Amino acid sequence: MILAMMIKKLFFWLVFLSVGVQAQNVAFADANFKDAFLFTPGNNNYVLCYDQNGALISVDQNDDREIQLSEAALVYKISFRQSSYFTSLEGINSFVNLRNIAYRNDSQNSHQHPKIGNIAIDRLNNLQTFDLSPCDIAEVSIKNCDKLLQIQSSYTDTYNGGTFDMHGETQKLTVDNCPMVTKISWINNNLKNATITSCPNLTKLELRGNSLTSFDATPLTNLEYLDLSNLLQTWGTSSGEANLEPSLNDLNVEGLKSLNYLDVKNQKLTTLNLSSNTKLDIISVFNNPLESLLIKNGINETFHPDYGIEHSSGLPHSLKYICADESQIEEIKNYLSLDGYNAANITSYCAFTPGGDHNTISGTAKYDADNNGCDVSDNAFEFLKLKINDGTDSGQTFVQNDGTYQFYTQAGNFTVTAQAENPGLFIVAPSTFTTTFADSNNNIYTQDICVTANGTQNDAEVVIAPLTGARPGFDATYKLVWRNKGNTVLTGKVIMNYDSNLMTFQSSTLPYSALSNGSIQFDYSGLKPFENASTEITFTVNTPTNATNPVNSGDVLAFNAQITPNNTDLTPEDNNFSFRQTVVNSFDPNDITCMEGEIIPSVAVGKYLHYVVNFENTGTAEAENIVVKMAIDPAEFDINTLQLQNASADVTTVITGNQVEFQFRNIKLQSGGHGNVLLKVKSLSALQEGDSVDNQAEIFFDYNFPIATNEYTTTILDANSVLTAKINYTAGSFSAGNYPVSFDGSFSTGGVVSYVWEFSGNPAVSSSTIASPVVTYSLAGYYTAKLTVFDINNNSHSQTISYKIGDVTADLSTGKDSNNNFIAIDSDDDDWKGFDINGTEITPKVRHTFPGWSFADIGNSKNSQWITLNNTEGYYNYKSRQFTVPDNATDARLNLRSLSFVRNWTYLVQVNPDGTETETEITKTQFLSDGAKGWLNTRSPKVTDYALSPGTYYIKVLVYSNNGDVRESLDVNAVVSCSEGLINANKKAPVSPTLASETVLNNSISIYPIPTNGEVN
Structure with missing residues (x-):
């Protein structure tokens, strides 16, 4: 009984619920919209409704003036008519079987369109098309429509210098989570805001002829076609005339890899970034105030030549910068040049990875110092050159400071080879490796490189580089760079010499270990293989008004640098570096x-x-x-030998063909x-x-x-090809009041066609135009001779020499001037010159000595002074000023002693008339087993009354030192005597070129080979 009663109650509630559902009405916010569904089809001027068979139907089938859900479910299509005037379409979501929403234009009045108001469609899961073209819609929101394929509302698009028919007033369009929609066309609607998201199958989007100021297309990941052209601020004025003010100034299409067509003509875009759009085929950007166009995306787009426009390329002339793929840069330049426009900068440097899809070969290069395999504790093998080749093209890079490297490729077979600067000193594993990419789908191949030493070999290098020009009275900065090209860890010293008479040291970015006039020293330690270090050194150049040593534009500043260790170095020629810089007024x-x-x-x-x-x-x-780009001429250089030595910041080097970046x-x-x-x-x-x-x-x-x-x-x-005046001379038979000198300019070079001599004082001949004049002086004293030579083009070059005639002695001792007075400590001794083993000239300075130091005593009660080249250990040459013994001399003698740290070989060098030289060893340090040093008189035998025949001579001393603290010091006491009189060369007179084109003064020097006997270990 109880069970029967429960069944009856349940049945009653189910029946009640069923009746309630069937009787539920659609809720409309706009009464006009509701009333539109109450008319019969023949009398309905607002909407037409169709069933699933396409037949017109009356929606209010029970004539109760309400639309039940069951009645709404019968509607499969709604067509709005021209008389439609609604403020809201709320209630439309109850038409659950709706397939199509459309507009039916069956009026002759083309300017009358429905007024729809706001549309908010949500979860109409059977809706397939939405086409209200043309209708005036205020706001549209379409969300969660699983089967929707197309959305459209378009007005006539007829402007081409003629008229507009554009009446849309859509303020906002929102489309979200419509996974099947493929096309959206909202054209000429005065649309001001559009947000389209979660539409993964949308491939075509047309929004031209609206009022959008910005648009973000990034959510539309599969979009292929995008038209945002002719977006205007307003469609018309009170007079009905069109207003053509463009509106779009911001567009984001980043990440749209399927996009192949983009039309944004007639807009106000200043920047357009298409670098991630890797399938672009056609772009139309005409009539935009574009300043930057970024199209480095791995493809060659076509710039659409719109018919009837001004520029055939479609590229606006406001462009200042275009970043494109290397393969299309020349094409774009040609496009623009056809339009007569060349003001755009076109490069590929907006990104340093290739545009579009590509592959990467990368890794690290390390130096295995402890021979236990490369690991995180090992240092980078920086600036190791790596070469890549695909069988057709090749490229190069250098391992960066942090040990990393990268190559970017497309599909293909690639071979990478390591090329160390000193390949015999290293074992590189792998020295070569190969990889294959079947496609360009952003594949990555990683190969680390481990370098170990092959034997043990020092190889240091030093370079001086100017970082600024040198101007009188201003600061000038130089970079001193030292590198380890060997396979051992180096510790040593780097010394830079400069002319302290012409410039004053101000600062260095690294602390120095020693500083004296004309020399600055830096100590280094733990310099690992292929590591480099540097310091920037700043000097102040003398002013033109300096009372003692003025500097003017055109003067030359000389620098020299040395690095140790050098006695066991593989390539000692790069342990020294010389640089000469011409002073300028501006740079x-x-x-x-x-x-x-x-x-x-x-x-x-x-x-x-x-x-x-x-x-x-x-x-x-x-x-x-910043990119520094150089084109290396293959007719002049071998780019395969290019080596990166130093950079002011982390740098990536890319060598392609003969171009280096x-x-x-x-x-x-x-x-x-x-x-x-x-x-x-x-x-x-x-x-x-x-x-x-x-x-x-x-x-x-x-x-x-x-x-x-x-x-x-x-x-x-070569020297013989350069127009250069060269003066040689010999002394004739001297006697009191009669000093004939034979001058010879015939060894001047550079195609000399005429000579002009000028002689100071009052000689019998004060000038001459022959190659080899003879001049007789009647008084002993100081004189000068100047020779100017001319070539066929009337270019000229001059040399001036200064000499003293008639003295019966010539004091060649170190640390004395031409008048035999002591030179101040730390000042230049210009009567002596120093040279490194490569022939680089260095001016010696008088140095301070310590108690207990010997001086070169030759028993004449006249002292000399120690001089120094301010250099480290190694071999160096010193040369004295010249002296000339006359032809009639019979008693010319030389007395000499040479002291040095730690050993020296002393030579008498005769200068032959043709400029060649003949040298004779006259003494050397006797280095005995007791370990006594060469600066002791007892270890440096004196030369006593060494007979001299007529001719021109100078003294040369080859010094070896293995002690950097003494800095290649030398003390020479040397006196030449001759009763008939001598010619003594004074300090070197300044060169006075008067070239109309270019002038070069070349000093020939002879470097004696390093001794093979008695060498100090």
């Missing part, structure tokens, strides 16, 4: 300099030339990225900041005398036009 901070200079001899062909490229951020903002990524160089890169490259060995080699760099600061440096030209010329 460009973005420049290139070859440290070997503007002229090199033919013996230097095929050897390294060192270049430094300096750059300065002269802009007002920080420079995030030094990429300072993320350098963030402040306004006014400086940077530099130092490299060396060998000239081709096939070059000949008279050939020239040139280098120039382009410097890119972010998106700005490149700054071109000067073009630095180095010409190969």
